[in-house]
Structure formats: C-alpha cells, structure tokens
Amino acid sequence: MATVIIPTPLRKFTNNTARLDIKADTIENTVHELTLNFPDLKKHLLDDKGQIRSFVNIFVGNDDIRDLQQGKTPVQTDTVISIVPAIAGGFA
Amino acid sequence: MILIQSTARELMLADAVQAFPDECCGFLFGQEDGEGHRTITTIRVVNNAKEGDKRRRFVIAPLDYIQAEQFAEESGLTLLGVYHSHPNHPAIPSEHDRIAAQPFFSYVIVSVLERKVGPVRSWRLNDEAQFEEESVAVPVLSTGAENA
Numbered sequence: 001m002a003t004v005i006i007p008t009p010l011r012k013f014t015n016n017t018a019r020l021d022i023k024a025d026t027i028e029n030t031v032h033e034l035t036l037n038f039p040d041l042k043k044h045l046l047d048d049k050g051q052i053r054s055f056v057n058i059f060v061g062n063d064d065i066r067d068l069q070q071g072k073t074p075v076q077t078d079t080v081i082s083i084v085p086a087i088a089g090g091f092a
Numbered sequence: 093m094i095l096i097q098s099t100a101r102e103l104m105l106a107d108a109v110q111a112f113p114d115e116c117c118g119f120l121f122g123q124e125d126g127e128g129h130r131t132i133t134t135i136r137v138v139n140n141a142k143e144g145d146k147r148r149r150f151v152i153a154p155l156d157y158i159q160a161e162q163f164a165e166e167s168g169l170t171l172l173g174v175y176h177s178h179p180n181h182p183a184i185p186s187e188h189d190r191i192a193a194q195p196f197f198s199y200v201i202v203s204v205l206e207r208k209v210g211p212v213r214s215w216r217l218n219d220e221a222q223f224e225e226e227s228v229a230v231p232v233l234s235t236g237a238e239n240a
Contacts, residue, residue, distance in 0.1 A: 005161065007157075007161060007194075008161065008164070008170065008171040008172075008196065008197075009194035009195050009196040009197050010194075010195070010196075011196075012195070012196060018165070044195075055192060057154045059154060059155075059158060062155060062158070064154065082158050082161075084154045084157050084158060085157070085194050086151075086154075086192060087117075087151070087152035087157055087174055087192070087194070088142075088149070088150060088151045088152070088188075088192045089149070089150060089176060089185070089186070089188055089189035089192050089193070089199070090115055090142075090148045090149035090150055090176070090178075090186065090188055090189065091115075091148055091178040091179075091181040091186050091188075091189075092148045092149075092181075092186060092188065
C-alpha cells in the first residue's frame, strides 16, 4: 500500500481526493490500479501505447522515477508517490 | 472570473518586469467559490528552469511543483494556476502553451513591452482542451474614506 498524491488539476477525476492509498508493488502497477479505479485519469496519465505520458512526471519522495527504475521502481508500504504535471509554455 | 488581490498582483507584475527580456513564472493560490469565481490571495515566484532561451519559453521544475502543492495543503489554499510572462508579445497563449496546459488551472499571462507591463489576461482549458479566456477583475483600491 502506497500513498499517491494527486495533483490539483487532476483531482476532479478522483472525486476531489488529494491522497489515495493504492495497493501495488511497482510504480507501473500503481498507475494501472489508479486508472482502473478512476478511468477518467487514464488519458491524462498514459499515452496511446499505455506508457506514462511525457508531460507527466512521477516522483517517489524527491526522486524522479526516470532516475530510479522507471515504471519498475518498487513500491513499499510507506512510499509516497507524487504525480507531477509538467508545467511549461511560452510565446513561441 | 479571476481576481488577483493587490499585493499578489504587484508581486507578479514586478517579477515579470524584473525577468525581462526572459519569461518569468510562478504559482497562483487562493480560493474558488461555488460559481467558479477565483480569488488569488497569494503567489509564489519560482525560477524559470528552462535550459536555453528563456526569452520565449518557461519551465517549472518538478520539485518546485511538489513544494507548491505542499504549500497549498499547509496553508489551506487551493493551487489555482500558474502565471508567466510574454516579453514583447501579447498576453495570448501560444500553441506550445496549450499543449502543455493542465485542466482546471488558470493560466495568467502578463505581456511585458520593453520593461513596461502590458495587458494581463487569463485562460483556462475547456473540455475540448482549447483555451477560453476568463475575465480578470481589477482589485478595488481602498481610498481610506471608510476610515475618515
């Protein structure tokens, strides 16, 4: 069981819940469970191939899973996972 | 409608001028009422983490985002959006802005023309992932007359 922190922009897809306890052993299984429970999250988290979207960062504590074992990063009972939307833009 | 209270607005505009000719960026915190009207009471200035040309792009580092969510939770405010500047360009979102935009968030854009503040406009994604403008209310300045 890990705690997943849902970012504010996506809380309308989780019944305005900010923190969810998800039972899974890896990050990718956590995301899979999330999208099963909250199907409207899927298009915001996963691309057409079922991979985590490039505009979505997932952190375990303060570590980006890209610097760990990506989707295979193991999840412990006390793991805190943050879904972090990429915030970017500009006039051109 | 989005109202940015005076102190927060002044801080945001000062950041936009100071960053010129680069783009600035930061977070907007406040409350939303039952009709969807938003009041921004607090802003948090963050570093433009874009590598390369910051005059036409901005990026907010993920750890700054995580801290912004923590700040909102601890202060009882809602993270309502993001501001950034368009140096020497109008306060209209680009396609790059739209592609990277999140639902729910207000995207306030400050146009800065040769270090002078220009129009301030705000935009939100609709259900078709297109930007719609939301009106920006100007805070009413106190005249002090009520204390006379």
